[in-house]
Amino acid sequence: MSEHSPYLLEARSLTRSFGRNVALSGLDLRLAPGHIVGLLGPNGSGKTTLMKLACGLIKPTAGEILIDGEKPGPESRSKVAYLPDTSYLNDNMRVSDIVEMYADFYADFDREAAFSLIRDLKVDEKARLSTLSKGTREKVQLVLVMSRRAKLYLLDEPIGGVDPAAREYIINTIIGNYHPESTVLISTHLIYDVEPVLDHVLFLKEGRIVMEGGVDELREQSGKSLDALFREVFRC
Amino acid sequence: MSWQFDSERPIYTQLVEELALRMVTGCYGPGSRLPSVRELAAEARVNPNTMQRAMAELEGRGLLRTERTSGRFVTDDLELLENEKRRLARVHVDNFLSRMAELGFTTEQALELAADKGVDNQ
Structure with a gap:
């Protein structure tokens, strides 16, 4: 047993470089359970790097990151459900086979919930992945992630490739899945669509957090929407 | 009634307004049980924490009460x-009068116009 940490994710001076390129630079961050957090920033600001570090796919160059009080590893992986921004599934498999595989593999996977989401999204469960459109594949991947009962969900651009109607459904799924003991971290540049469901945001710029806070507090202070605030902070 | 938000104002404030409106208009009748925070959040497509906060504010004002096991109820105090x-109506009246003042009408003139409109409609 590890010492109990009140934070699901805690980063201290977290730094990661790729060669001479510094993707994250001395990041300090604490995420408590029970929140839906937006990770907002332009391309190349370090969003994906942070997610990969959190699920242990890459290691920090300096500083540290803890998941529920522990370094990312086999133990933490059972607590983290990660949706990468790329396709990682075997194209020859059928949707239903993939769901069954996940149900076998992850102890916290809710098979019934997954099939019900698949049906709601009108995805043909007998279809092979290779025959599905890019957006439909993204839906399948998201269903697989959201059907786990994890503590920390890391969603890297979950709605980028899907149509507005499905986007709405996905956002509803994220709200419906809300649990006071888990936290969802969503990276996106489609701020307008996710704005109402976030309660906390992090603005990332060149590997650093340039603004952080409660969404309603930021709206109140600035009198602006997050979308407008984003455009202001990241004006080119 | 639908849930629509102005993204430049705190959603929390707008939820308080909309929920209060639904209670005084009887959409959620006096003494009736409200859907759960999670259901309402899903319906309005907002963060459950924000919905929770709005409910707490309404509880503070006495418009809602929580019963430990059975959920949240609209007050049955009709006077409240x-x-x-009336408080909500006053906000509309104040907005109306300040708009009319921008157009150069005094309060008396504005009310006269409003009364005329009432007569025209009959």
Whole structure:
């Protein structure tokens, strides 16, 4: 047993470089359970790097990151459900086979919930992945992630490739899945669509957090929407 | 009634307004049980924490009460609901009068115009 940490994710001076390129630079961050957090920033600001570090796919160059009080590893992986921004599934498999595989593999996977989401999204469960459109594949991947009962969900651009109607459904799924003991971290540049469901945001710029806070507090202070605030902070 | 938000104002404030409106208009009747925070959040497509906060504010004002096991109920104190309705009405009246002042009407002139409109409609 590890010492109990009140934070699901805690980063201290977290730094990661790729060669001479510094993707994250001395990041300090604490995420408590029970929140839906937006990770907002332009391309190349370090969003994906942070997610990969959190699920242990890459290691920090300096500083540290803890998941529920522990370094990312086999133990933490059972607590983290990660949706990468790329396709990682075997194209020859059928949707239903993939769901069954996940149900076998992850102890916290809710098979019934997954099939019900698949049906709601009108995805043909007998279809092979290779025959599905890019957006439909993204839906399948998201269903697989959201059907786990994890503590920390890391969603890297979950709605980028899907149509507005499905986007709405996905956002509803994220709200419906809300649990006071888990936290969802969503990276996106489609701020307008996710704005109402976030309660906390992090603005990332060149590997650093340039603004952080409660969404309603930021709206109140600035009198602006997050979308407008984003455009202001990241004006080119 | 639908849930629509102005993204430049705190959603929390707008939820308080909309929920209060639904209570004073009887959409959620006096003494009736409200859907759960999770259901309402899903319906309005907002963060459950924000919905929770709005409910707490309404509880503070006495418009809602929580019963430990059975959920949240609209108050059955009709006077309280009537007062809230008047408070909401006053906000509209103040907005109306300040718009009319921008157009150069005094309060008396504005009310006269409003009364005329009432007559025209009959």
